[in-house]
Amino acid sequence: MNAWLLVAPLGVLAFAGLGIMLIDAFSPGRAELAGVTTTALLMAGLISVVALLSGVDPGELPRSLRAFIAVDHAGLYFDVVICAGAALSALLAGGYLKEHHLERGEYYVLLIFSALGAMILARAVDLITLFIGLETMSLGVYCMIAYRRTSIRATEGALKYFLLGSFAAAILLFGTALIYGATGHTDLAGIGNVLAAGGADARLVLLALALIVVGLAFKVSAVPFHMWTPDAYEGAPTPTTTFMAVAVKTAGFAIMLRMLITAFGDPLSASPETGWPPLIAGIAILSMIYGNVAGLAQTSVKRMLAYSSIAHAGYILVAVAVSYAAREQAIASVLYYLLAYTVSNVLAFGSLILLGSRGKEAVTYEDLAGAGRRHPLAALPLVIGVLSLMGFPPTAGFFAKYYVLTTALSIGGGMVWVAIILVLSSALGAYYYLKVIVFLFMKEPQAGAPKAVPMRSGYVAFALVLAGYFVIKMGVTPEPYLRMAVDAAQSFIS
Amino acid sequence: MFWEYLPVFVMLLVAVLVAVGLFVLTSSVGPKKMTPEKAIPYEGGSETTGAEGLRLSVKFFLTAILFVVFDIEAVFLYPWAGLFSRLGWIGLVEMLVFLSVLGVTLAYAWKKGAFEWEK
Amino acid sequence: MEFAIGIYLALASALFGIGAIGFLLRRNALIQLMSIELMLNAVNVLLVAFNRVHPENMAGQVFAFFVIAIAAAEAAVGLAIVISLFRLKQTVETDSADELRY
Numbered sequence: 101m102n103a104w105l106l107v108a109p110l111g112v113l114a115f116a117g118l119g120i121m122l123i124d125a126f127s128p129g130r131a132e133l134a135g136v137t138t139t140a141l142l143m144a145g146l147i148s149v150v151a152l153l154s155g156v157d158p159g160e161l162p163r164s165l166r167a168f169i170a171v172d173h174a175g176l177y178f179d180v181v182i183c184a185g186a187a188l189s190a191l192l193a194g195g196y197l198k199e200h201h202l203e204r205g206e207y208y209v210l211l212i213f214s215a216l217g218a219m220i221l222a223r224a225v226d227l228i229t230l231f232i233g234l235e236t237m238s239l240g241v242y243c244m245i246a247y248r249r250t251s252i253r254a255t256e257g258a259l260k261y262f263l264l265g266s267f268a269a270a271i272l273l274f275g276t277a278l279i280y281g282a283t284g285h286t287d288l289a290g291i292g293n294v295l296a297a298g299g300a301d302a303r304l305v306l307l308a309l310a311l312i313v314v315g316l317a318f319k320v321s322a323v324p325f326h327m328w329t330p331d332a333y334e335g336a337p338t339p340t341t342t343f344m345a346v347a348v349k350t351a352g353f354a355i356m357l358r359m360l361i362t363a364f365g366d367p368l369s370a371s372p373e374t375g376w377p378p379l380i381a382g383i384a385i386l387s388m389i390y391g392n393v394a395g396l397a398q399t400s401v402k403r404m405l406a407y408s409s410i411a412h413a414g415y416i417l418v419a420v421a422v423s424y425a426a427r428e429q430a431i432a433s434v435l436y437y438l439l440a441y442t443v444s445n446v447l448a449f450g451s452l453i454l455l456g457s458r459g460k461e462a463v464t465y466e467d468l469a470g471a472g473r474r475h476p477l478a479a480l481p482l483v484i485g486v487l488s489l490m491g492f493p494p495t496a497g498f499f500a501k502y503y504v505l506t507t508a509l510s511i512g513g514g515m516v517w518v519a520i521i522l523v524l525s526s527a528l529g530a531y532y533y534l535k536v537i538v539f540l541f542m543k544e545p546q547a548g549a550p551k552a553v554p555m556r557s558g559y560v561a562f563a564l565v566l567a568g569y570f571v572i573k574m575g576v577t578p579e580p581y582l583r584m585a586v587d588a589a590q591s592f593i594s
Numbered sequence: 595m596f597w598e599y600l601p602v603f604v605m606l607l608v609a610v611l612v613a614v615g616l617f618v619l620t621s622s623v624g625p626k627k628m629t630p631e632k633a634i635p636y637e638g639g640s641e642t643t644g645a646e647g648l649r650l651s652v653k654f655f656l657t658a659i660l661f662v663v664f665d666i667e668a669v670f671l672y673p674w675a676g677l678f679s680r681l682g683w684i685g686l687v688e689m690l691v692f693l694s695v696l697g698v699t700l701a702y703a704w705k706k707g708a709f710e711w712e713k
Numbered sequence: 714m715e716f717a718i719g720i721y722l723a724l725a726s727a728l729f730g731i732g733a734i735g736f737l738l739r740r741n742a743l744i745q746l747m748s749i750e751l752m753l754n755a756v757n758v759l760l761v762a763f764n765r766v767h768p769e770n771m772a773g774q775v776f777a778f779f780v781i782a783i784a785a786a787e788a789a790v791g792l793a794i795v796i797s798l799f800r801l802k803q804t805v806e807t808d809s810a811d812e813l814r815y
Contacts, residue, residue, distance in 0.1 A: 118698045125705035228776050235783045239790050246794050255798045259807065262794050263745055266787055267736055270752035273780065274729055277759040281718075284767035286776060655796060659789040666785040669778050 103160035105151045106171040109144035109179045110219060116140030117212040124205025134194025134559055137208040138187050141215060145183030148176045152584070167287060170223040170358070174435070177588035178222035178354045181439050185346030186215035188446040188563045193339035195557030196453050200248075202337070207247060211343065214240030218347045222354035225362070227276040227286040230355060234272070234319070237351060238265055241344055245336040257335020264328045265318070272315025278308035279363070288363040295366040302368060309364055313379060316359065319352035322413045323386040333406035334463075341402065342449040345409050346442040353416055353438060357431060361423060361592060370424040380421040381514075385521055387414030392529035402463045404532050405448060408489055411529055412441055418518055419504045422511045429510065431589035433503035436582055440488070440496035440574055446567040447485030454478055454560050455552045465539045471552045472540030478554035479540050481564045488571045490533040491526060496574035501526065503582070653711065660708060667696060721762035728755035742795045742805045746788065753784045 116137070123131050158171040169175075190211055197203040217236025224230040242265070246258035280286050282304040283294040294300055318325040333341045360376055369375045391411025398404040416437050423430035452463065455471055455478060472479035488497035501522075508519040545551055574581050674681065674689050681688075703709065732751035739745055757777045764773030799805055 118695065121698060121702045125702045228772075228779055231776075231783065232779060235787065239786060242790050242794065246797060249797050250801075252798075252801050255794065255801055258794050259742060259798055262791055263736075263742065263749075263807070266746075266749045266791065267733075267752075269787075270729075270732070270749055270756070273753065273756045274759070277725075277756045277763065277776075280773060280776070281722075281759065281763035281766065284763075284769065286772045652796060652800075655792060659792055662785050663789050666782050669781055673775075673778070 102154075102156050103158055103171075105147060105154070105156055106158055106161065106176070107165065107169060108151075109148050109176075109183065110169070110216060110223075112140060112144045112147065113212055113216040113219070116144075117209055117216065120205065120212065121209050124209065128205060132194075133205055133208045134190055134197075137190040137212055138194070138559075140212065141183045141187035141190060145180050145187065148179035148183065152176045152180070152587075168224075168226045168229045169220070170225045172588075172591035174354075174357075174431075174588040174592045175223040177435055177584065178350060178438075179219050181350050181435075181442055182215055182218045182222060182347045184439075185350065185442045185446065186211060186218075186343060188443075188450070188567055189339050189343040189346070191559045191563035191566075192342055192446070192450050192453055193337075194559035195555060195563075196337060196339050196560070199555050199557070200337070202248060207244065210240040210244050210247075214244065214343065215347055218351035221351040224355055224358065225288050227280060227288075230276070230359075231269075231273060233351070234269060234355075237348060238269065238319075241340070241348060244340040244343065245332055247337055247340065251335070253335040254337070255335075257332040261328045261332040268315050268318035268325065271311050272318075275308045275311030275315060278304055278311070282308065288358060291363040292365055295364065295369060298366075298368075305369060309369055309376060310379070312359060313376060313383075316352060316356045317383055320349055320356065320413045320416075321410050322383045322417060323390045323410060324383075326387070326390070326410045326413075329410055330403050330406040333409070334400060334403045338402070338449055338453050341405075342446055345405070345445045345449070349409070349413065350438045350442065353420070353434060356420060357423065357434060357592065360420065361427070361431070365424075372424060375424075377421050377424050380417055381518055384414045384417035384421055385518060387411065387417060388521055388525040389414075392525040395529060395532045398532065399466075400464050401452060401468065401536060402449075405445075405489075408529065408532075409445075411525065412489070415501060415504055415522060415526070416441075418508050418515075418522055421518070422508055422515055425511050426507055427593050428586065428589050429503075429507050431592050432582065432585040433500075433507045435585035435588055436503055436578075437500040439581060439585070440500035440571075443567045443570040443574070444485055444488035444495070444497050447481050447564060447571055448489060450560060450564045450567065451479070451482035451485055454554050454557075454564065455482070456555070465535060466546070466549065467552055468536065468539045469543040469545040469549075470540075472537075474551070475554050481568050482540065483537055484568055484571055486533040486536050488575070490530050494572070494575040496571045496578075498575055499578040499582075656708060660703060664696070664700070716765050718762060718766055721758060725755045725759040725762070728752075728758065740806050740808045742798070742807050745807065746791045746795065749791075750784060750788060753780055753787075756780060 120133060120136060120140075123136075124133065152173060158166065161171060165171075190208065193207060193211065197207060214237050217233050217238070217240060219233075220229060221233030221237055224233050242258055242262045245261060246255050248254040276286075279291055282300040283291045285291045285294060295305060314325065321329040333344065336344065360370070360380075364370060364376060370377065372378065387410050391407045391409075391414055395404050395407030395411065398407065416434055419430045419433045419437065423434070455468065455475075456463070468482075472483070484495065488495035491497045491501040505519055505522060508515045508522070670692065671689075674685065678685065729752050732748045732755060735748035735751070736745050739748065757780055760773040760777045760780070764771065767773070795805055
């Protein structure tokens, strides 16, 4: 019976989502939906933590379930990261939507089902589950971007993301259909076995691999499949942007690892000369350089954070690219990075929400001018957030980058050059992160410009305190989190 | 083989005959008087002002979207119905769970006023 | 009779290609939406054809069912977004969606 604990997080979210729908339909405006949503998400995350620590035997679950949904430690780890990201986004939404008079129940329903989709995607061990999870997550996110119907920018961002996202999903799907045709399996382990035995047409496999990598690279916003990122990030309501940056990205990397390691782990596909490692490394280099260079020219902080998310996708891809060799270490550093990135991003986006009130959002550097001197306490989370995104010790972001860097260096060869690009490009990116701090403390708003006033919201404050605590904690004592990541990584390989 | 399916063909024939017959009947028996007024495209009693592209109300889109989304779920009912006896109780319970999830979404759409033509 | 998978592979690729080219060349959001549907249906042809090659289980056909259902949901969301853009801008041309530039 205990084994059901392993899939309970998914069930909790499904029930909570349906429950919130009914509450919203039959007694609208009665319940504090942001609180209910956050509680449900935190509960699901907590169940995952308990299941991680208690070491339940998954063998008791029916085989028909295990064939589609992973019940390993990696799956639980991703549950924790996604639930944390989604819960913090729900808290931010609780403050943001009220401030902008957008508080309606459907936002929380969409958020919770998107989080469920992301968790299913991160746990997918079958091509069918992969597609269902991907679309459940994406369809919710499209709606959450277009949520502010009176805003042309939001609708445009949603349309761009929707059209390109569906196009990428179709390409991914064509790839999965080809790999099914080549191997006769839809389960990733079965595909891996057939490929390892050399029982598939190599041309078909390579074509499928390329199409699948394109589709997944789109979801994690890596160059050259990033075109939608700045527009969608800027147009969306900020809590949605937060959710996209943390949960969608985490799920995208989770399924990328599962695909590349479980299904395409055979010597031919994972060959460091002609397989996916050089392809991924190339995408990583482009993303790191483009994200950091294009970020320099931005006047909007929200847009800058979008380019920053492209650059971070590049850093994580460096670790993915070497996962064919230093398996455990590389996967663990990806997992650690995703957790650190989640809390840092919530801090950065949450502070932008906090600093913009009275219906006006603080989105440009000018909006932030002098806010740090007028309201030092409200500016503190933004400072910690950008320092962590920059990779400044002692924050979570520093160790995340450090682990990726040491993993890449341990491989040697061409990866040393990739590691050098990582360091140089992130040094370049430090400029636009520091610019935030400069504007906060050393600039004054232009005469007549509206001054940013922090909003008063218990939800936003709670989210920032929570995220800030973990950013510092993971920066000061990273060992327990790293141990968790290594433990989850081991379940990937076995 | 052919004789086995004879009733089906008979039914098909009757259906076609009834459909065609009704068309022929109404157009031949009914009175027809063409006047100049009748030949004008109808527009609320006033003179026609010219061709306007057919613009459908957004209400049609909403209804169409709802229809497509609910209708397509039947795709999962067909294979289930085909294997109904072999799947047994577990299959029945699983289908009931699926249908109750659909039921919740239906109740939601209803309560939110998605099915009301006049708002 | 030998099952000729090549024909179905060619058909699916052609459909997929037409959809992809339509998506990239046309600038009408509704037509782009239709192109995506065409691409998804090309995948369905492929899945069902491959199921004939691998008849051990019905995985391909089941997969196709899910693709059909999800494509409908995707079309619904897509149409909703297109309609709300139309309400704001009175057009469905994607080139006119140029508010977000840096």
